[in-house]
Amino acid sequence: xxxxxxxLGRTAAAIDTPALVVDLDAMERNLDRMAAFAAQHxxxxxxxxxxHKSATLAKLQMARGAVxxxxxxxxxxxxxxxxxxxxxxxxxxxxxxxxxxxxxAVARELEALGGELAIAVDSREGxxxxxxxxxxxxxxxxxxxxxxxxQGRCGVAPGAAxxxxxxxxxxxxxxxxxxxxxxxxxxxxxxxxxxxxxxIAQVIADVKATKAALESAxxxxxxxxxxxxxTFALEAASGVYGELQAGSYLFMDRDYAGNEQDPAxxxxxxxxxxxxxVISVSASHAVVDxxxxxxxxDSGLPAVHGMALEYANGGDEHGILRGAVLPAxxxxxxxxxxxCDPTVNLHNHLLGVRxxxxxxxxxxxxxxxxxxxxx
Numbered sequence: 001x002x003x004x005x006x007x008l009g010r011t012a013a014a015i016d017t018p019a020l021v022v023d024l025d026a027m028e029r030n031l032d033r034m035a036a037f038a039a040q041h042x043x044x045x046x047x048x049x050x051x052h053k054s055a056t057l058a059k060l061q062m063a064r065g066a067v068x069x070x071x072x073x074x075x076x077x078x079x080x081x082x083x084x085x086x087x088x089x090x091x092x093x094x095x096x097x098x099x100x101x102x103x104x105a106v107a108r109e110l111e112a113l114g115g116e117l118a119i120a121v122d123s124r125e126g127x128x129x130x131x132x133x134x135x136x137x138x139x140x141x142x143x144x145x146x147x148x149x150x151q152g153r154c155g156v157a158p159g160a161a162x163x164x165x166x167x168x169x170x171x172x173x174x175x176x177x178x179x180x181x182x183x184x185x186x187x188x189x190x191x192x193x194x195x196x197x198x199x200i201a202q203v204i205a206d207v208k209a210t211k212a213a214l215e216s217a218x219x220x221x222x223x224x225x226x227x228x229x230x231t232f233a234l235e236a237a238s239g240v241y242g243e244l245q246a247g248s249y250l251f252m253d254r255d256y257a258g259n260e261q262d263p264a265x266x267x268x269x270x271x272x273x274x275x276x277x278v279i280s281v282s283a284s285h286a287v288v289d290x291x292x293x294x295x296x297x298d299s300g301l302p303a304v305h306g307m308a309l310e311y312a313n314g315g316d317e318h319g320i321l322r323g324a325v326l327p328a329x330x331x332x333x334x335x336x337x338x339x340c341d342p343t344v345n346l347h348n349h350l351l352g353v354r355x356x357x358x359x360x361x362x363x364x365x366x367x368x369x370x371x372x373x374x375x
């Protein structure tokens with residue numbers, strides 16, 4: 001069995017299949033375009049690390065302008081904090097007493113690194129449980145009130161419903177009101193720009209109504225955070241958002257490629273690929289060795305990169321290719337995943353290639369530190 005480290009310095013042709021590969025040049029261009037956009041628009045950038053689950057990439061994002069990262073799970077925060085990611089926001093509700101003890105432990109760890117932990121809540125009881133866990137632990141937690149701006153998931157109703165939660169936060173010295181969490185995930189994938197604009201216009205109206213209710217009650221709103229890779233230019237132009245949580249921009253995927261481009265947003269490139277190999281060829285189709293254990297299919301099947309072929313689901317370990325001209329036995333086929341986030345969670349490592357997929361060399365082995373971090 002060869003070691004992954006043996007691949008360093010070798011061409012991409014040496015990578016066994018199936019494997020998850022990052023085009024480092026494309027990824028870094030995406031990274032810099034997003035950082036430049038945020039800086040030009042006076043926005044803080046806090047990318048969602050649930051996408052890549054990697055401390056290496058989180059640190060790279062922070063080194064190039066991000067103020068920190070978001071995660072969705074306590075265990076993701078633990079995994080990233082344990083290898084030095086110092087500023088983390090759990091943009092999700094945590095109510096289990098056992099998990100809240102873990103949240104407090106991460107907060108202590110981050111404060112020791114000179115950083116901080118923030119977390120979202122959407123109920124007074126959630127605030128009380130968080131305060132109880134933090135009491136006497138000599139930590140300070142920044143708390144964001146999540147409002148439901150159209151996702152139909154977590155969050156209080158827009159408007160005055162946030163006021164009693166902020167009042168509850170103010171009762172507990174261990175907690176500080178950080179602002180509002182306002183993210184509409186489904187809007188990111190609305191195909192037309194007009195539909196996305198309409199959805200985010202309602203989001204902005206909801207945020208303004210909530211902010212006005214809080215200010216009328218005497219509570220300033222320090223920050224509104226949210227947005228994603230499909231709409232962030234709209235939130236940035238709103239005048240109410242101060243922080244962007246886009247994550248998929250770093251890699252992109254087939255699903256996002258289906259969106260009508262917003263000219264106000266930078267053009268991002270595909271940087272995440274599944275390398276596969278043709279293992280069987282017949283008169284009607286070819287078969288590659290990458291099925292849905294290699295890439296997520298919740299947002300659709302992968303696209304075939306650079307070849308006029310359609311990919312069909314062949315099961316756990318196989319993909320079926322059809323087209324006018326089929327590849328030959330043993331050929332390499334690069335696949336663009338339908339959804340980058342859960343695809344990354346299927347792999348222990350990403351193989352970073354510099355110089356292009358065809359002739360580039362393996363430069364980096366990127367550990368997926370929070371793979372399987374679901375609690």
